[in-house]
Amino acid sequence: MIDLVIKQRIILAHIDGMSNRAIANLLHMSKDTVNKYVNEYDEKRAQLLLANPDMDTSEIIQAFIEKPTYDSSNRVPSKAIPELVEAIEQCLQLNRDKRLMGMQKQTMKKIDIHTYLKKRGFDVSYSTVKRVTQYLETKHQEAFIRQEYTPGDVCEFDWGTVKLNIGDSGYQKYQMAVFASAYGNFRFAKLYLTQDTAAFQESHADFFAYGHGAYQTMVYDNMRVAVRRFVGLTEKEPTSALTELSIYYGFKYRFCNIRSGNEKGHVERSVEYVRRKVFSGPDCDTFDTLAEANKYLYRECMKLNSKPIYNGTIPMESYELEKQYFLPAMPRFESCIKSSAKVDKYSTITVARNHYSVPDTFVGKNVDVRLYTDKVVIYYDGSIIAQHDRDFGVLQWRIDIYHYLRTLKRKPGALPQSTALLQSDTLVKNIYEKYYSKDTKTFLEVLDVIYEYGALVVAEALHKLESISPFDMSADKVTLICAKKEESLKQSNIKTDRLSEKSKRTLSQYDRLREIQNERKVV
Numbered sequence: 001m002i003d004l005v006i007k008q009r010i011i012l013a014h015i016d017g018m019s020n021r022a023i024a025n026l027l028h029m030s031k032d033t034v035n036k037y038v039n040e041y042d043e044k045r046a047q048l049l050l051a052n053p054d055m056d057t058s059e060i061i062q063a064f065i066e067k068p069t070y071d072s073s074n075r076v077p078s079k080a081i082p083e084l085v086e087a088i089e090q091c092l093q094l095n096r097d098k099r100l101m102g103m104q105k106q107t108m109k110k111i112d113i114h115t116y117l118k119k120r121g122f123d124v125s126y127s128t129v130k131r132v133t134q135y136l137e138t139k140h141q142e143a144f145i146r147q148e149y150t151p152g153d154v155c156e157f158d159w160g161t162v163k164l165n166i167g168d169s170g171y172q173k174y175q176m177a178v179f180a181s182a183y184g185n186f187r188f189a190k191l192y193l194t195q196d197t198a199a200f201q202e203s204h205a206d207f208f209a210y211g212h213g214a215y216q217t218m219v220y221d222n223m224r225v226a227v228r229r230f231v232g233l234t235e236k237e238p239t240s241a242l243t244e245l246s247i248y249y250g251f252k253y254r255f256c257n258i259r260s261g262n263e264k265g266h267v268e269r270s271v272e273y274v275r276r277k278v279f280s281g282p283d284c285d286t287f288d289t290l291a292e293a294n295k296y297l298y299r300e301c302m303k304l305n306s307k308p309i310y311n312g313t314i315p316m317e318s319y320e321l322e323k324q325y326f327l328p329a330m331p332r333f334e335s336c337i338k339s340s341a342k343v344d345k346y347s348t349i350t351v352a353r354n355h356y357s358v359p360d361t362f363v364g365k366n367v368d369v370r371l372y373t374d375k376v377v378i379y380y381d382g383s384i385i386a387q388h389d390r391d392f393g394v395l396q397w398r399i400d401i402y403h404y405l406r407t408l409k410r411k412p413g414a415l416p417q418s419t420a421l422l423q424s425d426t427l428v429k430n431i432y433e434k435y436y437s438k439d440t441k442t443f444l445e446v447l448d449v450i451y452e453y454g455a456l457v458v459a460e461a462l463h464k465l466e467s468i469s470p471f472d473m474s475a476d477k478v479t480l481i482c483a484k485k486e487e488s489l490k491q492s493n494i495k496t497d498r499l500s501e502k503s504k505r506t507l508s509q510y511d512r513l514r515e516i517q518n519e520r521k522v523v
Contacts, residue, residue, distance in 0.1 A: 152325025154182035155215035160271035177203035180270040184318025201335035213326025214249040445475035
């Protein structure tokens, strides 16, 4: 059986023009297996490229990057090599810091590092600790080798952090995804709240959509969203997120060696450069929303790309040249984390340690979940049943009061202290407190009206009803007032449309008369 990485190697070899027999010989596998995945790739790619612009291609995309299935019941989990290397490096850095402080006798020996790692829960032998420590300690100074790049060949990616004040929430860390072209130093960046899989894939989808194509090769360091695990000290296994992107867009990828940021020098400098040029000035770090911050970041990046760099070239002009060598454009990749969940007794599901409500008719049922960078969409039997803004906290509850109308009508006494009411729109809470705090049953009926006409329209209707019949503010009367207002607006729109049409006809006749007069003057 093959995994997603082997599938990716088959497809990339096919893209490079190798025959199926040559691919089978290279990867030591059956030609029938190669035929299967090559044919599947060609078929799905053709469907995507020929698809209607209005067609929902998400299901085709999912099948395109689908991981080969096989029995994994006997799989044994492997050791967390990246965490081990990082922990040893922290110990060695502590030793270096102590030597600078004259505390040579208080540094950790290899046996002390092994003991420390065992206390932290690492299942590792002393010989492994010695081998990794020796490798990290004896790395000599490297000689840099100058590289020459061709247009459209290599692009580098990295994350950086920026402290911003968004929505008067105080200064917080935001993650900045940065792309840098190796050939022309073209830079593209976008802000996110987290460095998760959805943000990693969405940033690539946005960048490739902007350029209407993908670079031939992408370069990464050893970030968690790109590297699933280390196989030894030099070989890395990519995450499914990176492999899916590679298969879908057709680009190759490579990783830097451990602690070798110079191998990805363009983007390493670009993170610092973009952060300093864009966000270091006065009043350049405060925004109302994250979307506003991203618009500002995009504008400033394009300004930087329009200025000459050290060798006199202009990145934007170089980028336009590179676009001629990009891989063919694909429909935008759907970047989200897909999962399934069971609706609990509170009519919520748990996603990334937070609770999101669904209509109370789905309690006990299994639903499909798509986690995006900014929202959570919940499906049942292929249809959307709920959608929420994504919460980036921990153990938070996102509750929509309209999901609980059926239950609340049976248990009206549960409403006043419910999370559903506390998290409702401010106008909805004001309506409850002002008019129905002592009549919960009627309020629940009015909620149906609010759901149909909107809280603002209902608030205006209640204000009018209060002056007419303050002692009988039933849902039926509120509905009647809202319906009359809606009908009045429709009639007003019809009259406006008729007046507009009459004005157009009059102006048309005037234009025709003027044309006739001009023709007579010519004669």
